[in-house]
Amino acid sequence: MSKALPKAIVDLSHPLDPHNITIYPGDPALTCCPSSTVEKDGYSVTSISLGSHSGTHIDAPSHFFASSQTIDKVPLDSLVGPALIIDLNRKSANEKITWEQDLAPFSDKMKKGVILILWTGWSKYWATPRYFEYPYLDKGAAEKILETGVTVVGFDTLSPDQVEGPEGYGVHEVILGSGGIIAENLANLQELEGSDYMISLVPLSIVGCDGSPVRAFGWKVGNV
Numbered sequence: 059m060s061k062a063l064p065k066a067i068v069d070l071s072h073p074l075d076p077h078n079i080t081i082y083p084g085d086p087a088l089t090c091c092p093s094s095t096v097e098k099d100g101y102s103v104t105s106i107s108l109g110s111h112s113g114t115h116i117d118a119p120s121h122f123f124a125s126s127q128t129i130d131k132v133p134l135d136s137l138v139g140p141a142l143i144i145d146l147n148r149k150s151a152n153e154k155i156t157w158e159q160d161l162a163p164f165s166d167k168m169k170k171g172v173i174l175i176l177w178t179g180w181s182k183y184w185a186t187p188r189y190f191e192y193p194y195l196d197k198g199a200a201e202k203i204l205e206t207g208v209t210v211v212g213f214d215t216l217s218p219d220q221v222e223g224p225e226g227y228g229v230h231e232v233i234l235g236s237g238g239i240i241a242e243n244l245a246n247l248q249e250l251e252g253s254d255y256m257i258s259l260v261p262l263s264i265v266g267c268d269g270s271p272v273r274a275f276g277w278k279v280g281n282v
């Protein structure tokens with residue numbers, strides 16, 4: 059009997075399911091409606107409607123800064139790279155992630171080209187009220203991350219900022235304001251065991267848009 063090969067590609071995305079999704083308050087709903095059907099037309103085509111920040115997605119700098127880089131202008135080079143995954147599963151609801159306590163011990167591994175992933179484990183609450191109570195990143199910590207040369211930071215939560223928190227959209231403003239990229243609503247990070255993973259966060263090239271859903275995935279270096 060042949061032994062099963064290790065899973066080569068780990069899907070880091072939530073499925074885009076209109077019946078099982080958390081949408082940021084005020085953002086458009088996700089809908090999928092038949093436009094043509096096999097029964098009527100001989101083929102099936104679906105009309106999809108969604109916000110640019112639906113499901114697992116990335117934010118372009120123009121999400122907060124109107125005249126800055128749009129999603130179609132973000133170089134793919136910056137969105138495929140080695141992952142540094144920091145385990146923050148010990149964090150509780152609405153708890154702040156700080157530089158000194160949580161991130162500084164890993165600062166020697168942060169550098170330009172590394173995709174930093176803050177793994178809180180919150181993706182298990184996807185599509186439940188608790189998903190809104192995620193641990194969030196301190197604005198000062200975001201500044202420290204950028205000082206290391208890291209430009210892409212991913213989260214398995216709705217946002218790096220606390221909704222209606224005192225720092226507002228501070229982390230978004232710091233990262234996107236420096237030309238960096240934020241990935242939100244990542245999933246399945248527990249499947250990236252150990253180290254040496256590459257990650258892809260490639261978006262659709264939607265001209266002039268402020269973000270795009272991504273089919274995020276990771277793979278162990280040497281496995282693919």
Ligand SMILES: [Zn+2]
Pocket residue numbers: 111115116117242269
């Ligand atoms: Zn977003």
